[in-house]
Amino acid sequence: MNEWQSDLYRKYGRVAKQIAADLLALRPGDRIPRVQDYAKRCETGNGTVQNALRSLIEAGAMQVEARGHRGTYLVQADYRKLREIAGLASLLALMPLPYTRRYEGLASGLYETVRRSDMPFSIGYMRGARNRIAALRRGQADFAVLSRLSAELAVKEGGVVIVMGLGPQTFVSQHGILLARPEFRGITDGMRVGIDPQTLDQAWLTTEECRGKQVKLVEIPYSHLLQWLREGQIDAAIWNLDELSSGTMEVYSMPLQSPAARRIAETSSEAVLVIDANRPDLERLLPEIIDPALVRSVQNEVLEGKRIPSY
The missing domain is CATH 1.10.10.10 (Winged helix-like DNA-binding domain superfamily/Winged helix DNA-binding domain)
Known part of the structure; x- marks a missing residue:
């Protein structure tokens, strides 16, 4: 001091x-x-x-x-x-675990833009939008990275506000349906469908894709959905297709079939920054030090293999 x-x-x-x-x-x-x-x-x-x-x-x-x-x-x-x-000499953000190249690029972009402000910055990684929102409300972080879909739901519930969006496809490229067997042609009556209530996007997309169908919703942590699918414990799940492009998993996939689910998926593609509603100081600070265009530029370089992720 x-x-x-x-x-x-x-x-x-x-x-x-x-x-x-x-x-x-x-x-x-x-x-x-x-x-x-x-x-x-x-x-x-x-x-x-x-x-x-x-x-x-x-x-x-x-x-x-x-x-x-x-x-x-x-x-x-x-x-x-x-x-x-004010005791804000450093910033702590919360975002999803960086298990996709897109998330690695997002984390790298956030680090790069905040680094230019000379403010110490760190990112904590936490599964599930609901968990990140709860941690934010407890004061465990200064801001959280959510999809716009999850953020808008959280704003309706109260206590948080959206500071800025980072642009289309900064959170995910697209969601799709994963199927346990190649002969399946979508989610149909009698299927067991995995759902993670803590992951707001996945839960809402699953609900819309299954609307009007007689299926059994099986609650599973998002990180276990693929394992259960491959083991045959569930028949289908809604999944972030960025995770398939990494080449780490061989599964059967198809586009979302429900028009409502497809509309929702478009909203879920953008990453937004959310703060506690009682932090007007951050509402001013974050736009000053975070440049969405720079975040996107760094993220795209990571996605294209032109930059090594750094976070």
Whole structure:
């Protein structure tokens, strides 16, 4: 910790940290909350807030201008310094396990774009969109990578917001139906179909593909679906076809048959970044340091074999 940080934290640490996090969501020209508003929010006195604000100014984290009865406005901000004071000197993301070339490219692209901001960055890997959303809500990560389909479902449930999308086919290229035997011609009555409720895309696509059919849905973790299929414990499953293009598995596959499932699959192809709804600081920060075009460029280079994955 720098000398100015140490002095600031010693005197007004908690209040300065909260104010710095709040300022990350503001742009120059925005009005900053009143001293009494911060005092109420931070459960402290007006004098402590005034001293914390003065310390932020003296540390070079911001410049403000008082405009009489209209309030005080942010003139300039050193967002890197504000992030340090707010305890956001590093970022942690959550995304699916990088078991496909596309996910490896996505992780590599995220690392490359954040690296250019000089902010320490790491990625944790977690199976299932529901699990990543729950971890995000518990404060275990700063943002999560989901498909747009999963993200929109999570937003409807509340507590999270979408910060940005990375573009079509950044999450998956396409989903399809995997079948246990070559004579099968799709999902039909009497079949045992694998479903993972924790993997929102797969669960919804499976539900739509099976709608109106008399099938038995067998709950299995997504990572075990292929094994159960090959062992004959299930007859069919909806699967990310990127995993087949890696050449690691020999199975029987076909396109989705349900028009509704095909429409849903289009939405699930895009990777989006999601944050906790109570983190407006990240809503401003992430678009500043993550360039979707650069992420896609790096991902495509990995997919084409022009770049070694680095994550």
